[in-house]
Amino acid sequence: MLDNNKRSRKPLIYYVLIAGAIIMLLNAFVFPALLQRQVQPVGYSDFLRMVDAGQVTEVQLDENDRQLIFLARDGGGIEGIYKTALFPDSSLRERLEAAGVSFSAQIPTQNSTLLSFIISWILPVALFSLLGKVLMSQMSKHMGGGINAMSFGKSNAKIVAQQETGVTFQDVAGEEEAKDALKEIVDFLEHPDKYASIGARLPKGALLVGPPGTGKTLLARAVAGEAKVPFFSISGSEFVEMFVGMGAAKVRDLFQQANEKAPCIVFIDEIDTIGKKRDNGSGIGGNDEREQTLNQLLTEMDGFDGRKGVVILAATNRPESLDPALLRPGRFDRRIPVELPDLQGRVAILKVHAKGIKTAQDIDMNEIGRATSGASGAELANIVNEAALRAVREGRDVVTQEDLMESVETVIAGYQRKNAVLSERERSIVSYHEIGHALVAAAQSHSAPVAKITIVPRTSGALGYTMQIDEEDHNLMSREELLAKLTTLTGGQAAEQLIFGSITTGASNDIEKATKLARAMITRYGMSESFGMVALEAVTNQYLGGDASLACSAAYAEKIDDQVVDLVREARARADKILRENEAKLHELAKYLLEKETITGEEFMSILNA
Numbered sequence: 001m002l003d004n005n006k007r008s009r010k011p012l013i014y015y016v017l018i019a020g021a022i023i024m025l026l027n028a029f030v031f032p033a034l035l036q037r038q039v040q041p042v043g044y045s046d047f048l049r050m051v052d053a054g055q056v057t058e059v060q061l062d063e064n065d066r067q068l069i070f071l072a073r074d075g076g077g078i079e080g081i082y083k084t085a086l087f088p089d090s091s092l093r094e095r096l097e098a099a100g101v102s103f104s105a106q107i108p109t110q111n112s113t114l115l116s117f118i119i120s121w122i123l124p125v126a127l128f129s130l131l132g133k134v135l136m137s138q139m140s141k142h143m144g145g146g147i148n149a150m151s152f153g154k155s156n157a158k159i160v161a162q163q164e165t166g167v168t169f170q171d172v173a174g175e176e177e178a179k180d181a182l183k184e185i186v187d188f189l190e191h192p193d194k195y196a197s198i199g200a201r202l203p204k205g206a207l208l209v210g211p212p213g214t215g216k217t218l219l220a221r222a223v224a225g226e227a228k229v230p231f232f233s234i235s236g237s238e239f240v241e242m243f244v245g246m247g248a249a250k251v252r253d254l255f256q257q258a259n260e261k262a263p264c265i266v267f268i269d270e271i272d273t274i275g276k277k278r279d280n281g282s283g284i285g286g287n288d289e290r291e292q293t294l295n296q297l298l299t300e301m302d303g304f305d306g307r308k309g310v311v312i313l314a315a316t317n318r319p320e321s322l323d324p325a326l327l328r329p330g331r332f333d334r335r336i337p338v339e340l341p342d343l344q345g346r347v348a349i350l351k352v353h354a355k356g357i358k359t360a361q362d363i364d365m366n367e368i369g370r371a372t373s374g375a376s377g378a379e380l381a382n383i384v385n386e387a388a389l390r391a392v393r394e395g396r397d398v399v400t401q402e403d404l405m406e407s408v409e410t411v412i413a414g415y416q417r418k419n420a421v422l423s424e425r426e427r428s429i430v431s432y433h434e435i436g437h438a439l440v441a442a443a444q445s446h447s448a449p450v451a452k453i454t455i456v457p458r459t460s461g462a463l464g465y466t467m468q469i470d471e472e473d474h475n476l477m478s479r480e481e482l483l484a485k486l487t488t489l490t491g492g493q494a495a496e497q498l499i500f501g502s503i504t505t506g507a508s509n510d511i512e513k514a515t516k517l518a519r520a521m522i523t524r525y526g527m528s529e530s531f532g533m534v535a536l537e538a539v540t541n542q543y544l545g546g547d548a549s550l551a552c553s554a555a556y557a558e559k560i561d562d563q564v565v566d567l568v569r570e571a572r573a574r575a576d577k578i579l580r581e582n583e584a585k586l587h588e589l590a591k592y593l594l595e596k597e598t599i600t601g602e603e604f605m606s607i608l609n610a
């Protein structure tokens with residue numbers, strides 16, 4: 001993609017220059033040489049001698065250039081083309097007739113010059129531009145048709161706002177949290193004066209973050225539709241033009257128009273295309289175009305008056321790759337997660353899309369919802385559409401449950417997205433794993449309360465997670481709290497072992513965290529009895545991840561490792577004990593989670609205490 005963009009910036013001008021140079025070279029050397037191939041000039045007397053010797057077979061008079069062109073065989077019988085300058089000679093005709101040479105004269109017209117002009121100039125130009133078109137279309141095909149290189153003259157074309165998107169929050173099923181977050185923006189767009197009179201400054205921009213197909217674009221359109229304001233929409237890739245500076249010009253243009261139309265929404269889809277981290281080490285030049293565009297965007301966002309009612313929404317499914325400058329206060333400082341839908345959300349999405357089609361009476365969307373754990377909104381919309389197509393294919397006029405179930409298979413199998421849809425057994429394992437964490441946390445007095453448990457796969461690739469939230473902010477953690485945390489981390493795998501008799505790779509992240517924590521307790525927090533308050537590690541990079549490097553002897557290093565292992569092993573033993581004592585609750589809660597996919601802390605506690 002990047003590579004393609006780079007190529008697309010330069011070619012046209014270079015291309016014209018190169019083509020011109022080639023044509024000139026051809027005209028100067030190649031064409032004349034071709035035309036005059038083997039035409040050997042001879043003197044008039046030589047010509048007469050050759051005629052007399054019977055070597056000449058054909059003569060042509062060229063009045064234009066006042067010369068004779070003739071074919072002749074030399075002594076070896078090889079035919080060649082010769083020319084000689086015209087010499088006043090009244091007896092030439094008789095002489096040629098006597099020698100039996102056929103002769104003629106070329107009609108002196110402008111045709112020849114016109115023809116040679118066509119051949120040497122127009123034809124090559126036509127050929128080159130044809131070739132060019134083919135190349136360009138090939139290139140834009142590579143780029144997904146997004147950029148048409150021939151449109152460079154039009155690239156300043158106005159980005160037109162959609163006056164009414166006609167989409168409302170009703171069209172977006174589920175995603176309640178995202179909708180709540182966006183409602184404030186809608187209110188701001190509807191009553192900007194209300195906010196201005198108090199002097200409140202709303203965020204200028206909000207970033208919708210989530211996996212593909214979860215309805216980010218749809219939500220942005222719904223915000224504009226709800227507030228009944230114009231909607232400017234542009235995709236990040238549309239900014240990347242072939243000439244440096246065009247993207248920046250487009251950004252300027254976009255914001256100017258948005259200012260005129262305020263209140264309105266500016267939506268930048270796939271912002272990661274232009275908003276990627278700028279790296280300094282990319283060598284000379286780098287990707288100036290993208291960088292210039294990004295800088296222009298940042299400047300415009302800082303420059304415009306936030307009270308006027310222009311709200312910038314952006315969407316990305318790769319938030320981690322965004323330039324931190326974009327996320328600074330006053331820019332996209334609000335981040336709205338748009339996650340994959342849970343069971344309830346999936347059923348709601350299916351119902352929204354089923355409204356547009358004729359279904360049989362006995363449709364059970366819950367069944368479809370349960371069969372599509374991990375599917376995105378776009379996939380669910382596709383499932384409904386596929387089912388309708390299937391019904392038509394089979395000559396029916398309503399969509400049946402069977403159509404839907406069939407299309408679940410085609411659509412889900414067709415996508416084959418990593419982690420997308422888990423098997424029933426996998427989901428069961430994930431449920432027990434997460435409830436394991438939660439139960440162990442709840443059973444210990446020093447751990448933070450469970451806030452939410454989910455087995456809906458996350459953007460990060462996690463198959464499920466248990467969220468714990470402290471009642472108050474913690475800056476200091478006691479040894480007991482750290483030990484409780486360590487025990488909670490081992491709870492997931494402990495549950496897998498207890499219920500299934502074996503363990504999976506699902507605990508890799510827990511293991512990493514537990515190891516780091518145990519290690520820090522020993523080497524940095526002075527929480528081990530044998531070492532006490534001795535710093536064994538130095539933190540090298542406080543802000544970037546807090547890497548630590550050993551600062552002790554090799555003998556100590558070995559001891560540290562042993563103690564880390566002991567600490568984690570003890571924690572695991574505590575978790576095992578807790579789970580064995582609560583096995584009935586573990587089953588009950590895991591079943592409930594498997595059914596619901598996402599449960600709140602309160603639901604969890606009420607079942608636990610029942």
Ligand code: ADP
Nearest residue numbers: 171172173212213214215216217218377378381
């Ligand atoms: P994204 O921008 O997140 O990749 P889109 O907004 O383009 O996803 O979604 C694609 C399509 O999927 C939408 O046009 C809509 O038909 C369907 N869709 C996705 N999420 C939802 C949802 N929550 N409710 C209803 N339809 C949805």
Ligand code: MG
Nearest residue numbers: 216217269315
């Ligand atoms: Mg989108």
Ligand code: ZN
Nearest residue numbers: 433492507510
């Ligand atoms: Zn875990």
